[in-house]
Amino acid sequence: MAQSPKFEDIRTAAAAKAHAKQQLPSWGWGKAEWACLSAMWGKESAWNPNAQNKTAVKILKKGKWVKTYAGGIPQILGLQPALSVPVQINRGLTYVKARYGSPCRAWKWWQTHFWY
Numbered sequence: 601m602a603q604s605p606k607f608e609d610i611r612t613a614a615a616a617k618a619h620a621k622q623q624l625p626s627w628g629w630g631k632a633e634w635a636c637l638s639a640m641w642g643k644e645s646a647w648n649p650n651a652q653n654k655t656a657v658k659i660l661k662k663g664k665w666v667k668t669y670a671g672g673i674p675q676i677l678g679l680q681p682a683l684s685v686p687v688q689i690n691r692g693l694t695y696v697k698a699r700y701g702s703p704c705r706a707w708k709w710w711q712t713h714f715w716y
Contacts (some may be wrong), residue, residue: 609684610685611649611650611684611685612649612685613646613647613648613649614647615649615685616647616648616649616685616688616689617638617647619685619686619689620637620638620641620689620692620693621634621638623689623690623693624637624693627693627697629702629703632704633702633703633704634703636702636703636704636706636707636708637696637703637706637707639707640703640706640707640710640716641692643710644710644716649683649685649688656668696716699716700716
């Protein structure tokens with residue numbers, strides 16, 4: 601009998617969105633912040649954990665610099681594109697909190713600059 605995939609192995613927009621929404625209370629964020637995050641990440645990647653930016657970045661891998669096309673936050677942070685959905689969401693929320701304080705502040709910035 602085939603085993604069901606573990607949640608962290610599911611790489612869909614729906615899984616990413618569900619995981620992020622589930623995590624927000626632990627960050628002290630509620631419905632208003634969810635609306636902002638949902639809109640912003642919807643614009644950034646349509647919540648696709650496999651999304652790739654058009655511009656490559658170089659990351660250090662086994663002591664050598666290699667070019668990669670990660671998506672969104674993983675690319676900004678120089679991480680591998682194949683990160684699991686929970687890791688991508690956690691890194692994204694960490695970035696939003698550290699840089700903007702909240703998803704709504706990040707979304708406000710995005711609406712003016714089209715990036716965050």
